[in-house]
Amino acid sequence: MSKPADKVIISCAVTGSVHTPAMSPYLPLTPDDIAQQAIEAAEAGAAILHLHARDPADGRPTPDPRVFDRFVPRIRDATDAVINITTGGSTRMTLEERLAYPLRARPEMCSLNMGSMNFSIHPAARKIKEWKYDWEKPYVEGMEDLIFRNTFRDIKQVLKVLGDDCGTRFEFECYDLGHLYNLAHFVDEGLVKGPLFIQSIFGILGGMGPDPENLVVMRTTADRLFGRDNYRFSVLGAGRHQMPLLTMAAVMGGNVRVGLEDSLYLGKGQLAKSCAEQVRKIRRILEELSLEVATPDEARAMLGLKGRDAVTI
Template sequence: MSRKTIITCAVTGAVHTPSMSDYLPVTPEEIAEQSIAAAEAGAAVLHLHARDPKDGRPTPDAAVFDQFVPKIASATNAIINITTGGSTRMTLDERLSYPLLAKPELCSLNVGSMNFAFHKAAKGIKNWKHDWEKPFIEGTEDLIFRNTFVDMKSVLSRLGDAHGTRFEFECYDVGHLYNLAHLVDEGLVKGPLFLQCVLGILGGLSADAENLFLMRSTADRLFGRDGYEFSVLGAGRHQTGLATMGAVMGGHVRVGLEDSLYLGRGKLAQTCASQVTKIRGILEELSLEIATPNEARSILGTKGADKVGF
C-alpha cells in the first residue's frame, strides 16, 4: 500500500494574492468549492489556509476557517490538513488558534526558521486589487518565518501529544531535515514521518533536480529508507516537473494554487482540480496507483476522520 501515491492539494496558501490571479480562491465559499472539486479529482489530502473574505489577505481567524472546513469534511472523505504555518506575519498562537480547536488528522509544520522571500513577485503586477497586497509582497524581503525549536516543541506537544494530530513536516532545506532528526532523537516525534520537500522558495533550496536527490539521500541517512514517507512540492513553474520526479523516486506529490498559479506555460490554472487532474494523469501514465483517502490514512498513520473537532 505504501507504494501508492498520495496527491495533496494546497488550495490557497498565504503567498499568492488576488491581483496575481482571478482564480485564486479567497472566500470561504470559493475555498470550499475548490477543495471539494480537488478531492473529487483525486486529492487524498487537502492542505488548507484561510483568507479574509473582504480582501483576500491571509487570516488565522478560527471563525473564517469554520465557514469552510466543516463543509469540506461533510462533502468529501479527504484528509483535512490545517496549516500551522499561516503566514510570516502571524504569531505562533495565532497560527495555532484554529488547529487547536479543530484537532485535525494532519497539520503542516515548518521544521525551522528561515528567510521566506517572494518580494520579486511584485515586479510583474501593474494593477493591484487591494492596498494591502503590494506592501505585503515587497515586505517579505525583510521578514523571517519563525519556528524555533521551542516553537516546534510547542506545536508537537499542544497538537500532536494532546490531540493525536500527525504532521506534514515541511522541509525547505537540508538543515530542516537535521532539525527534524534532532526532534526524533529527543523522542518528540515518532514515525511514520511524512516529509514535504519544498523546493523553489527564496531562502530555501532552489528547485533543481540535484537538490531533490540531495534531500532524498539525506533523509535516507537520517531516518532510513523505510523510516519516512516523502512528498515533493515544486514552487511555481517547477510544480509538475519536480512532483513527477518525486513520484518516480517513490514519493508522493503536492499541487494546488498555493504552490503555483499556472497549469502550463503562460496558462493560469482556473481551479486546483485542474492541477490535480493533470498530475494524476501523468502518474497514471507512469503506471503509478493513486491513493484513496483511506489508503492515505493507513500510509500516514492518522487517527481517522471520526476523531477530529469539526
C-alpha cells in the same frame, strides 16, 4: 526503498498565504471559493487537503477560526479527504494565532515548518502592473525584510499541544537540507515518531532551489537520517517547477503536492482555473507512469492517522 506496490498520495494546497488576488483571478479567497475548490480537488483525486484561510472582504491571509469554520466543516461533510490545517499561517502571524484553529479543530494532520527562514516572494512585486487591493503591494514587498519564525522551542510546543495532546500528525515542511536535520533532532529526542511525512519544498526564495540535484540530495539525506522504511517522502515544486519536480519525485517513489498555494499555473503562460485542474494533470502523469493514486483511507493507513471520527470539526 519504497515498496513497488505503494500508491502515490496527492496533496492539494488550496489557497495558502503567499499569492495575492492581483496575481490570479482564480485564487480562492472567500469561504465559498475555498470550499468549492477543495471539494473539486478531492473529487479529482487529492487524498489530503492542506488549508489556509483568507479574509473574505479582501483576500488577505487570516488565522481567524471563525473564517475557517465557514469552510472546513463543509469540506469535511462533502469529502472523505484528510483535512490538513496549516500551522504556518503567514510570516505576519504569531505562533498563538497560527495555532488558534488547529487547537480547536484537532485535525488528523497539520503542516509544520521545520525551521525559521527568509521566506520571500518579494521579486514578484515587480511583475504586477495593477494591484486589486491596497494591502497587496506592501505585503509582497515587505517579505524582503521579514523572517518566518519557527524556533526549536516553537516546534517543540506544536509537537506537544497538537501532536501529544490532540493526536494530530504532521506534514513536516522542509525548505532546506538543515530542516531534515532539525526533524532528526526531534526524532532523536523522542518527540516525533514515525511514520514521518516529509514534504520537501523547492523553489522558494530563502529556501532550497528547484535544481533536480537538490531533490536527490534531500531524498538520500532523509534515507540516511531516518531509514527509507520509516518515512514517506513528498515533493512540492513552487511555480513553474511544480510538474517537472513532482514527476521526478514520483519516479523516485515519492508522493506529490499541487494546488494554487504552490503554483498559479497549469502550464507555461496558462493560469490554472482551479486546484482540481492541477490535481487532474498530475494524476494523469502518475497514471501514464503506471503509478496508482492513493485514496484518502489508503493515505490514512500509510501515514498512521487517527481517522476522521477523532476530529472535532
